[in-house]
Amino acid sequence: MAHLPKRLTGDQAAINQFLDQFDIFLFDCDGVLWSGDHLFPGTVETLELLRSKETGKKIVFVTNNSTKSRADYQKKLTGMGIPSNVDEIFASAYSSAIYISRILKLPAPKNKVFVLGESGIETELKSEGIEFIGGTDPAYRRDITPEDYAGIADGSLLDENVGIVLAGLDYHINYLKLSHAYHYLTRGAKFLATNTDSTLPSNHAFFPGAGSISIPLVNMTGQQPIVLGKPSQAMMDSIEGKFQFDRKKACMVGDRLNTDIRFGIEGKLGGTLAVLTGVSKKSEWEAEGAPIVPAYYVDKLSDLMG
Amino acid sequence: MAHLPKRLTGDQAAINQFLDQFDIFLFDCDGVLWSGDHLFPGTVETLELLRSKETGKKIVFVTNNSTKSRADYQKKLTGMGIPSNVDEIFASAYSSAIYISRILKLPAPKNKVFVLGESGIETELKSEGIEFIGGTDPAYRRDITPEDYAGIADGSLLDENVGIVLAGLDYHINYLKLSHAYHYLTRGAKFLATNTDSTLPSNHAFFPGAGSISIPLVNMTGQQPIVLGKPSQAMMDSIEGKFQFDRKKACMVGDRLNTDIRFGIEGKLGGTLAVLTGVSKKSEWEAEGAPIVPAYYVDKLSDLMG
Known part of the structure; x- marks a missing residue:
């Protein structure tokens, strides 16, 4: 059985020792910094403490939100009252664009992306110079027609340069888009x-997430996508590629064991810090044979201020 | 290992012995009677032979097509040139309506159905006097709004009498409908x-099927639906409930081992007949350890005419 995590709340010596170990903190946001539209008291001050000259930590906001570009997400942080720099933000749309342009690197011209998703994905693909179709194009926001069936089936309505299908959260998902995506995959496009x-x-409450967009394609093709969000290590590789840090000096902070904490553990980061202001409860890692146990926990993030 | 199936093609004695065993034949349609819009030669004559006074067999057309009511499906048969009676047709929309009204029998008023699907489902629910919402209602064929999020989350936009979510093929699937369906399920509605x-x-070619509509809900809730189409035995129970036949004197005819033939075997019918004009190949049941082996096969249905 794994060691139980060290509780830092109320233990200044342990907090100091904890902070001294790390140069960079990767932060999950919802459930850690805020909940819904409610900013937790002390969030801003805790981030300031980490960034201050005394500690000099690097901060990265890591989010699976795929509908927002980094710039969109910075607006969200600003709206919540959290100062940030766009370079501190790592969202799954950006992670996907980085992966396509810097890791996958399909040879042109067969490297076009068919997008299931919103404008945040399009913005990040453009920022990496990646060509795409689909996405928010109104031409795909409609019912399927007999001409679509015929042209998708015989390929005449498909773009032969599409080499990648990228599925994110698409609030405008429909039968026509799923049909296009499915046919690109059956013709050999990579599935992301x-x-x-x-x-x-x-x-x-909960609403359909990005997994609700990709799962019909998984079910139809029998293929699993390469995933660019937590807890996939493809996202960690993208983050490391951009920020060039020592993983032993990095700590992942999050509220969900099966995404955030797992992401940090499987990424072999020096530490993981769970907070109890979100989804996962202390009882989950205290359970016999708990598969995912953080190294540290605090009742709430601002407990790091001592 | 299971016995290999008996080939009937070209063996008149075996055909006669085969026909003598059964009172009722359940027919899959696409791949058996026709392919796409191409009627196989001899289909009409073979069905006539079975129905004729000499053999006096009962015929049932069994289809997973969920977008069509029995009347719609009869029009399709007529359009293909196949004479039929609406009472000979058993489609998954009808199967679902029968299951809800005669087997599930939830107490009123908490027995309303939220439908993901087309008019065929609505027609069959109406024919059984079942109340429903969703379906083809234009009120659900639009983008989700902030008011929808709030009203779905707090329940004020949900119908408290919905006790069932029925997912079929919906060519107008969207985020709003998935959100409604998900919330009804989390509030305890039965999943069909x-x-x-x-x-x-x-x-x-292939396009998204009804499973593409239900799979996001399976993924979100962790629940599996009760399935009213082949190879689910809930459909066989509905068919038996309606036609009152001796299973030992019934034969399932189909082209797909994993749906049609499995449906007949698991339903403990007296026989299963595979045809080689559709999806499954002879090599599949000839393979070592083949899990599903029909009792009989013909190269094509009209071989039954001898």
Whole structure:
């Protein structure tokens, strides 16, 4: 059985020792910094403490949100009252664009992307100079027609340069888009997903997440996508590729054991810190044979201020 | 290892012995009677032979097609040139309606159905006097709004009498409908699917099937639906409930081992007859350890005419 995590809340010596170990903190956001539209008290001050000259830590906001570009997400942080720099933000749309342009590197011209998703994905693909179709194009936001069936089936309505299908959260998912994506996959396109969260928190409830867009394609093709969001290590590789840090000096902070903490453990980071202000409960890692146990935990993030 | 099937093609004595055993034949359609829009030669004559006074067999057309009511499907048969009676047709939309009204029998008023699907399902639910919402209602064929999020999350936009979510093939699937269906399921509605075929043949290719509509809900809730199409035995129970036949005197005829032939074997019918004009090949049942082996096969259905 794994060691139980060290609780840092109320233990200043342990907090100091904890902070001294790390140069960079990767932060999950919802459930850690805020919940829904409610900013947790002390979030801003805790981030300031980490960034301050005394500690000099690097901060990265890591989110599976695939509908927002980094710039969109910075607006969200600003709206929540959290100062940030766009370079501190790593969202799954950006992670996907980085993966396509810097790791996958399919030879042109067969490297076009068919997108299931919103404008955040398109913005990040453009920022990496990646060609794409689908996405928010109104031409795909309609019912399927007999001409579509014929042209998709015989390929005449498909773009022969599409080499990748990228599935993120698409609020405008429909039968026509699924049909296109399926046919590109059967013709050999690589299958990527920004993230595969089955649900997404909103309005203190859950709604369909990006995994709801990719799962019909998994079911139809029998293929699993390369996933560019937590806990997939393809995302960690992208983060490391961009920030060039020593994994032993990095700590992942999050509220979900099976995404955030798992992401840090499987990425062999020096540490993982769980907070109890989100989804996972202490009882989960205290359970006999708990598969995922963080190295540290605090009741709430601001407990790091001592 | 199971016995290899008896080939009937060209063996009149074996054909006569085969026909003598059965009172009722359950027919899969696409791949057996026709392929796409091409009627196989001899289909009409073979069905006539079975129905004729000399043999006096009962015929049932069994289809997983969930978008059509029995009346719609009869029009399709007529269009293909196949004479039929609406009472000979058993489609998964009808199967679902029968299951809800005669087997599930939830107490009113909490027995309303939220439908993901087309008009065929609505027609069959109406024919059984079942109340429903969703389906082809234009109120659900639109983008989700902030008001929808709030009202779905707090339940104010949900119908408290919905006790069943029925997922069939919905050519107008969207994020709003998936959100409604998901929330009804999390509030305890029973989860039913007309069928779970991941794909559907069309234009000599494949397109998303009814399974593509239910699979995001399976993924979000962790629940499996009760399935009312082949090879689910819930469909066989519905067929038996309606036609009142001796299973030992019934034979399932189909082209797909993993749906049609499996349906007949698991239903403990007296016989199964595979045809080689559709999806499955002879090599599949000849393979070492083949899990599904029909009792009989013909190269093509019209070989039964001898």
